[in-house]
Amino acid sequence: MTQKVYNISSVHPWSDTRIFFREASSIATNSKYKVTHIAVANEVNTPINTPIDIQLIPKRTKLQRYKNWRLLWKKIKTGKPNIVHFHDPELLLLGWFIRKRLNLTLIYDMHENVPQVVGSKQSIPKSWRKIAKRLYQTIEKRLMRSCDGVIFAEEHYKLNYRFLTCPTMDIYNYPAISPSEESLPKQDCFTFVYIGSISELRGAGLMIDMAEQLAKHCTDFQIRVIGTGFEIFQAEADSRGVSKWIHFEGAMPFDKAFEVLQTSHVGLSLLQYHPNFLGCKPTKCMEYMAAGVPFMVSNFLMQEDLKRYPCGVSVDTADIDSIVDAALYLLDNRVAMKEMGLVGKRAYQEAYSWKTEEEKLIQFYSELEEVSH
Numbered sequence: 543m544t545q546k547v548y549n550i551s552s553v554h555p556w557s558d559t560r561i562f563f564r565e566a567s568s569i570a571t572n573s574k575y576k577v578t579h580i581a582v583a584n585e586v587n588t589p590i591n592t593p594i595d596i597q598l599i600p601k602r603t604k605l606q607r608y609k610n611w612r613l614l615w616k617k618i619k620t621g622k623p624n625i626v627h628f629h630d631p632e633l634l635l636l637g638w639f640i641r642k643r644l645n646l647t648l649i650y651d652m653h654e655n656v657p658q659v660v661g662s663k664q665s666i667p668k669s670w671r672k673i674a675k676r677l678y679q680t681i682e683k684r685l686m687r688s689c690d691g692v693i694f695a696e697e698h699y700k701l702n703y704r705f706l707t708c709p710t711m712d713i714y715n716y717p718a719i720s721p722s723e724e725s726l727p728k729q730d731c732f733t734f735v736y737i738g739s740i741s742e743l744r745g746a747g748l749m750i751d752m753a754e755q756l757a758k759h760c761t762d763f764q765i766r767v768i769g770t771g772f773e774i775f776q777a778e779a780d781s782r783g784v785s786k787w788i789h790f791e792g793a794m795p796f797d798k799a800f801e802v803l804q805t806s807h808v809g810l811s812l813l814q815y816h817p818n819f820l821g822c823k824p825t826k827c828m829e830y831m832a833a834g835v836p837f838m839v840s841n842f843l844m845q846e847d848l849k850r851y852p853c854g855v856s857v858d859t860a861d862i863d864s865i866v867d868a869a870l871y872l873l874d875n876r877v878a879m880k881e882m883g884l885v886g887k888r889a890y891q892e893a894y895s896w897k898t899e900e901e902k903l904i905q906f907y908s909e910l911e912e913v914s915h
Contacts, residue, residue: 745812853886
């Protein structure tokens with residue numbers, strides 16, 4: 543019997559990579575499931591060949607998002623799905639409401655460690671952060687009792703959820719890339735590259751500092767930064783006179799960005815310390831692996847992974863000298879750099895592609911189906 547799955551979000555755009563292109567698409571490849579994907583409308587209207595029924599809801603401000611909860615409830619009540627897979631902490635309240643009224647399977651997909659985020663929010667006075675965190679944890683714990691299964695996007699999230707009695711599964715946000723056996727020629731100028739959202743917390747300022755300090759040692763290099771949110775940082779690079787070495791190029795289609803990555807020498811993932819990042823595995827690092835490119839990464843990320851597969855170097859993002867020293871090491875040791883890239887490509891194929899996570903996701907659905915029967 544075909545199971546009807548509603549994959550829902552009141553916050554994320556419908557084209558979110560993890561929610562739609564990985565999870566919903568993977569579930570839909572299994573003939574046991576008919577997937578309806580309900581998420582926020584955005585400007586991406588690229589025609590997609592998919593068996594998934596895509597339904598759009600309006601993008602709203604935080605204070606207006608309760609209207610989307612009502613829309614989602616009406617759709618669920620009318621459509622009568624067997625499984626509701628939701629992706630936002632705010633929908634825990636809707637899940638609790640659904641559990642009181644309908645007999646179905648509820649899956650909560652946790653994308654971030656929300657208590658840690660609440661406990662470190664700058665918008666909350668410092669003296670109130672611990673209280674806010676505990677209050678959120680108390681409410682969250684009660685609402686999560688309504689869930690039949692919980693998915694963690696990072697392994698360390700579950701350390702705070704040992705109280706759960708329902709099945710859980712770690713499903714990492716690994717990329718779904720088919721690496722080419724062909725190696726594209728590297729650019730003539732030694733190229734560092736960053737692909738992803740651009741912000742201070744994700745290392746934009748550090749990359750400008752790196753360009754400035756590295757230029758004191760050598761001048762034959764460039765840093766290409768690809769992604770959204772770059773305008774303020776481009777202005778800073780111009781004002782500091784380093785735009786010769788660091789280029790903010792805006793967003794581009796992933797296939798084009800991946801070609802840039804393949805022709806670059808070193809990937810960058812210089813996240814600044816934040817409790818929500820601790821122990822995370824940045825998706826961009828797996829993209830660097832898939833491209834056969836070694837990377838520089840913050841020393842609170844992926845440390846066990848790098849012991850298993852030495853495909854990059856760790857840096858202390860609180861110390862610009864640590865970043866510059868690592869960059870100079872890679873610039874001066876091309877043989878070691880190439881070996882790291884080969885190790886990374888092998889690591890991606892063996893352990894870090896979406897294929898392994900897709901298998902875990904389908905297995906988790908099957909386990910929940912058995913429990914519900």
